[in-house]
Amino acid sequence: MRKEASSLILLTPSQMLEVDKEAAKTIPIIQLMENAGWAVTQEVVKRYKPCSVLVLCGPGNNGGDGYVVARLLAKKGWPVRVAAIGRPKVGSDAEQAAHRWAGSIVEHPEDYIEKSGLVIDALFGAGLSRNIDSYISELLRKARRVVAIDTPSGIDGATGKVMGYAPHAELTVTFFRAKPGHYLLPGREYMGELVIKDIAISPVILSQIKPQCWLNEPGLWSIPTSEVEDYKYRRGIVSIIGGSVMTGAARLSAHAALNVGAGLVHIFALGSHDIYSSSSACFVIDKDSLETSLQDSRRKVWVCGPGLLLGEAKEILSKLIASNVKIIADAGVFQAENIEMLKGVSIITPHIGEFIRVFGEIKADKISAARVAAQQTGAVVVLKGADTIIASPDGRVAINQHASPRLATAGSGDTLTGVIATLLAAGMSEWESACAGVWLHGEAGLLCEHSWPTAEMLANNLGKARDNA
Numbered sequence: 001m002r003k004e005a006s007s008l009i010l011l012t013p014s015q016m017l018e019v020d021k022e023a024a025k026t027i028p029i030i031q032l033m034e035n036a037g038w039a040v041t042q043e044v045v046k047r048y049k050p051c052s053v054l055v056l057c058g059p060g061n062n063g064g065d066g067y068v069v070a071r072l073l074a075k076k077g078w079p080v081r082v083a084a085i086g087r088p089k090v091g092s093d094a095e096q097a098a099h100r101w102a103g104s105i106v107e108h109p110e111d112y113i114e115k116s117g118l119v120i121d122a123l124f125g126a127g128l129s130r131n132i133d134s135y136i137s138e139l140l141r142k143a144r145r146v147v148a149i150d151t152p153s154g155i156d157g158a159t160g161k162v163m164g165y166a167p168h169a170e171l172t173v174t175f176f177r178a179k180p181g182h183y184l185l186p187g188r189e190y191m192g193e194l195v196i197k198d199i200a201i202s203p204v205i206l207s208q209i210k211p212q213c214w215l216n217e218p219g220l221w222s223i224p225t226s227e228v229e230d231y232k233y234r235r236g237i238v239s240i241i242g243g244s245v246m247t248g249a250a251r252l253s254a255h256a257a258l259n260v261g262a263g264l265v266h267i268f269a270l271g272s273h274d275i276y277s278s279s280s281a282c283f284v285i286d287k288d289s290l291e292t293s294l295q296d297s298r299r300k301v302w303v304c305g306p307g308l309l310l311g312e313a314k315e316i317l318s319k320l321i322a323s324n325v326k327i328i329a330d331a332g333v334f335q336a337e338n339i340e341m342l343k344g345v346s347i348i349t350p351h352i353g354e355f356i357r358v359f360g361e362i363k364a365d366k367i368s369a370a371r372v373a374a375q376q377t378g379a380v381v382v383l384k385g386a387d388t389i390i391a392s393p394d395g396r397v398a399i400n401q402h403a404s405p406r407l408a409t410a411g412s413g414d415t416l417t418g419v420i421a422t423l424l425a426a427g428m429s430e431w432e433s434a435c436a437g438v439w440l441h442g443e444a445g446l447l448c449e450h451s452w453p454t455a456e457m458l459a460n461n462l463g464k465a466r467d468n469a
């Protein structure tokens with residue numbers, strides 16, 4: 001089902017704390033904590049039969065949620081023990097929640113954890129501020145089945161990094177909106193099933209927070225549908241530079257563009273035309289000079305990079321930039337290790353190796369690095385990988401989890417450029433084309449999960465993928 005863009009918002013832990021403060025103006029935190037604990041309890045009883053439960057409670061509000069879960073599960077007759085790993089601050093909401101827990105508090109959780117049917121991880125959530133220490137990591141290592149409150153303790157909600165150690169949860173219940181760390185790797189691998197629960201925080205608060213990050217799903221964008229009065233120029237023209245030596249990449253890009261619904265695909269071949277002419281009756285092979293082809297004002301979108309040698313990429317890219325067309329730059333363009341060269345490009349699609357070659361090592365995290373690269377170039381950056389990040393120069397970021405490892409095949413990136421170019425040519429904005437293109441590419445991969453697809457097979461599934469968006 002198509003989601004509302006607002007439900008796709010991802011909040012960093014610090015934004016979530018801001019939400020918390022705002023929400024507290026109308027609903028007391030202790031009530032939000034009760035709601036959070038109730039939400040977790042509901043999800044637990046839905047999935048598990050009554051069993052012995054050990055709730056590991058940390059010193060903050062994450063721990064507070066844990067005390068509520070302990071109380072509610074015990075009320076339902078489940079055998080529950082609580083371990084208080086760090087006492088809540090005097091006068092805090094978590095302390096109030098702890099006072100309401102009348103059951104046992106074990107001093108040595110290590111004596112119980114292996115025997116417990118279920119461990120509720122309520123140690124740290126949004127307030128994780130440093131690496132997990134060895135006592136806690138040794139303890140968590142012994143847990144067999146873990147349900148995490150907000151996030152498995154040790155996962156940085158902003159970046160998905162593991163801070164020393166984190167348990168692999170079977171179920172993670174978070175509140176109001178998910179966080180980037182729920183979807184970024186490696187964090188995503190620790191969540192198990194992720195459930196986002198409404199705890200009566202008003203979405204109106206979001207307008208004050210000004211979120212800048214979304215999960216990449218339909219609803220964040222919408223793709224033009226086919227109309228009765230469609231004609232090929234309205235569907236959009238994609239022009240692709242074909243390399244003189246490596247000719248497969250441009251052909252794959254062109255094949256993808258046609259399959260995802262481009263009205264017309266031109267290939268401007270740098271060497272012999274023959275291979276391009278003979279590979280599909282649907283490609284239009286340019287016979288004119290590049291300058292003449294660029295004078296056709298209907299040809300606004302160009303793909304430059306797949307299969308290009310460094311010299312070819314450099315020369316052609318500068319000509320395209322000077323012509324003010326919209327450019328999707330990939331592959332060959334990134335051999336130059338040159339940020340300046342990319343200024344004037346609309347969208348760049350580097351994989352992590354290419355990204356590092358051009359922009360240098362990623363020092364902080366992938367989101368920040370992609371954002372900086374977008375600002376430096378003025379282009380939308382698609383940082384490809386298993387958790388592709390799409391960053392706009394204006395600071396917006398989308399995280400894509402809608403993909404399959406089956407996409408990791410030669411030429412897969414070339415098909416992606418063809419998809420993005422088609423959406424751009426159909427009139428979508430740079431940001432939306434990049435986000436939607438990455439999703440469609442992922443969907444094509446998911447449609448092939450019964451096989452080991454080649455890039456051509458992926459391209460063949462793009463029309464179906466577009467219909468599914």
Ligand SMILES: NC(=O)C1=CN([C@@H]2O[C@H](COP(=O)(O)OP(=O)(O)OC[C@H]3O[C@@H](n4cnc5c(N)ncnc54)[C@H](O)[C@@H]3O)[C@@H](O)[C@H]2O)[C@@H](O)CC1
Nearest residue numbers: 020032033060061062124125126127128129130131132150
């Ligand atoms: N945001 C919201 O709207 C709501 C948040 N709630 C819960 O509140 C949590 C956030 O609460 P807090 O801000 O109190 O933060 P946490 O409870 O996540 O942790 C903060 C505490 O842990 C300590 N700490 C952090 N990292 C540590 C480490 N590696 N080793 C040892 N101690 C460490 C800090 O010193 C602090 O005492 C959320 O994760 C969520 O579970 C819920 O109570 C309901 C509402």
Ligand SMILES: Nc1ncnc2c1ncn2[C@@H]1O[C@H](COP(=O)(O)OP(=O)(O)O)[C@@H](O)[C@H]1O
Nearest residue numbers: 384385386403404405407408410411412413414
């Ligand atoms: N493990 C994975 N999970 C999901 N998507 C993947 C995975 N590995 C690669 N991909 C996707 O496949 C594409 C590979 O692109 P790229 O590395 O440029 O390949 P090529 O240069 O061979 O065309 C990217 O869109 C990337 O996001």
Ligand SMILES: [K+]
Nearest residue numbers: 121124151153
């Ligand atoms: K937790």
